[in-house]
Amino acid sequence: MSFTGTGNLLRLALRRDRIQLPVWIVALTLVTSSTVSGVISLYANEQERVSAQQGAAENAVALVFNGLVSGTSEGATAMTQALLLVLVAAALMSSLTVVRHTRQNEETGRAELIGSSAVGRHAALTAALILAVLANVVLALVTAVTLIGSGLSAGGSLAAGAAIGAVGIAFAGVAAVTAQIWESSRAANGAAAAFLGLAFLLRAVGDAAGSLSENSTRVSSSWPSWLSPIGWGQQIRPFDDNAWWVLILPVAAFVGLVGAAFALTKVRDVGMGLRAVKLGPPSAAPSLLSPFGLAWRLQRGALLGWAVGVVIMGFAFGAVGDEINDLVGESERTAEIVEQLGGAGSLVDSYLSATVGLLGLAIGAYAVQLLNRMRSEETTGGLESLLSTSVSRYRWLTSQIACAVIGIVALTLLSGLSAGLGYGIASGDIGGGLVDLTAAALARLPAVLVLAGVTVAAFGMLPRLSVVLPWGVFAICLLIGQVGAALDLPEAVLDLSPYSHVPQMPSADFAAGPVLVLLLIAAVLMAGGAALFRRRNLSI
Structure with a gap:
């Protein structure tokens, strides 16, 4: 039975x-x-x-x-x-x-x-x-x-x-x-x-x-x-x-x-x-009286876990950079693939660009995962209880987005700093490694924000697909970024990923145009998602 x-x-x-x-x-x-x-x-x-x-x-x-x-x-x-x-x-x-x-x-x-x-x-x-x-x-x-x-x-x-x-x-x-x-x-x-x-x-x-x-x-x-x-x-x-x-x-x-x-x-x-569930303090902290404080309280654990992972990966990838010539050896095809992934330049710069790009993709997964919690709050009834108070939909949503953006920026900085430190220790130029790779990581930030914008837009427009759709977009970005060049995919296909448009630093120079366009797209997607969320019914 x-x-x-x-x-x-x-x-x-x-x-x-x-x-x-x-x-x-x-x-x-x-x-x-x-x-x-x-x-x-x-x-x-x-x-x-x-x-x-x-x-x-x-x-x-x-x-x-x-x-x-x-x-x-x-x-x-x-x-x-x-x-x-x-x-x-x-x-x-x-x-x-x-x-x-x-x-x-x-x-x-x-x-x-x-x-x-x-x-x-x-x-x-x-x-x-x-x-x-x-x-x-x-x-x-x-x-x-x-x-x-x-x-x-x-x-x-x-x-x-x-x-x-x-x-x-x-x-x-x-x-x-x-x-x-x-x-x-x-x-x-x-x-x-x-x-x-x-x-x-x-x-x-x-x-x-x-x-x-x-x-x-x-x-x-x-x-x-x-x-x-x-x-x-x-x-x-x-x-x-x-x-x-x-x-x-x-x-x-x-x-x-x-x-x-x-x-x-x-x-x-x-x-x-x-x-046993640990009982909290008898009274809530003053920060929990605002939607932003509540969002930060719910997101900080995930941010800490991701930060540890990003730092470890960044340091390890950076430490290998000084040995990339030995690892590639005499394989011209391998060197060509590294250049396709990281941009034209020296083999070391191409490798560092490719690894910083990979860390940027990982942070994109963090953005999608974190913002998908909005849908979880909606389906479990937590959002309905919160909105029954004086908190408005717009205030709640902007608090969620603001906390996510803070986390994204923090992880991006950590990825560049850890990779720069690893490479700097290996190459003997810590200052140069920190500056170059932190700048390279920040150049990928607009692409991550576009993924965050897609998640917010899906939540506002298509709530029942708000989990599957952003993860599908992320999967496309991952496949294009990691195997698109190796498989010689058409340029039109490669351009579907926002990561294809960011400056591939440190193997390439910074270009303000693509960065500004991606930031504008991210802002439009987030604003559109917020506007649509304010006009739709809550659903399960």
Whole structure:
């Protein structure tokens, strides 16, 4: 009886995620396939792949952020570039899916409404887990078919798909547990993300401390990597060992975590978490008396987490800048791709421009994520309660936008300063690195603000699409920015991304015209979204 109604809840979950999960799967498949295509065209022969893999294996920073090096075949070289990113993304997809259909339903009152019918205690969690498993199985199969279609071996392609799906399934189990412990969906997602960060760190330490093969084209990870689900996915080593036995580890972790989650559901009340909610002060701080103060209070935790990530990434990318000539080696095609991504100039300047651009894209994701909370406030009823006071719609919305813009500017400055510090320490010119890369980061700020404007406009005009639409625009910007030049896409397609129009400093000079136009577009989108929001009805 505990599982009564699981089928009906699974159909409901499929209905709710009929757009969101396919977008995830298509986006991750495109990232994998585009990377493979880029690697095949980038490294035309064995010698170039050997040089690239040796450079990656001998550089600790590359091992931390690119992934494990496992041979010099086309497939193995592509996995060094793509597998780690897709493993992390699959883990996020699974965690968000499970929390959305468990803890979020309890938080919004849906679970209590559903529970008034003939639904077993474990039905909701079981339906969410089945949905997550199905999504990862589909992702694994589509990835494998895509890799086979790219001309890679069937065995390695299937192993790559299995690695991605298995890691995603393992993190579905992680989210199943965090959804039982924490009372809010935000806290449950945050705890799952923290576990993902720990898994990434363990894998990074294990790979960076690993030993090299005799010809430096293969890295054997040290023991910390074997404590991480992300590390397990890499240890399958697609297109090298194809170590299928490693799949036992994520599957066993999933079974154990799901068993623990089911046990925890028996000892807590619906809507409550096992972790006691900390009581706040008896009276609110004066800052919470204004919409801006409330918005800042809700956003500061996310800003702090993003700031830590941006600083670490920026410093690491900057520290590699002084070694880029050695990493590229004699590969003219690699140098050409770096120049296409970062603009014409010296190889070091092109690389720094490309990495600052990547950090700008990451900050764009922060902008979309943060402003999407406005829709969450609307659908959960928090906005309606707030607007029942003397707070106007315009004041509430402008407070949300102002806090988001402050966060965007702060992250942009941190990205430039951290990258400049890393490069300055490596090159011996800290002052020059700080000035040049901070200016380069600020040059990308208008493109990020355009993404923020798109999110606000979608919220005001198309509230039911206000989550999917901005993320779709971000995905287009990401694909154009990272693989557009490598795939020789038409100029008209490249121009769809606002990031294509910002000055590519430090490899290019600053140009005020495109910056002013992008700032104007961002302002118009935000103003239009605010005007439309004031005239529409609140909706769920």
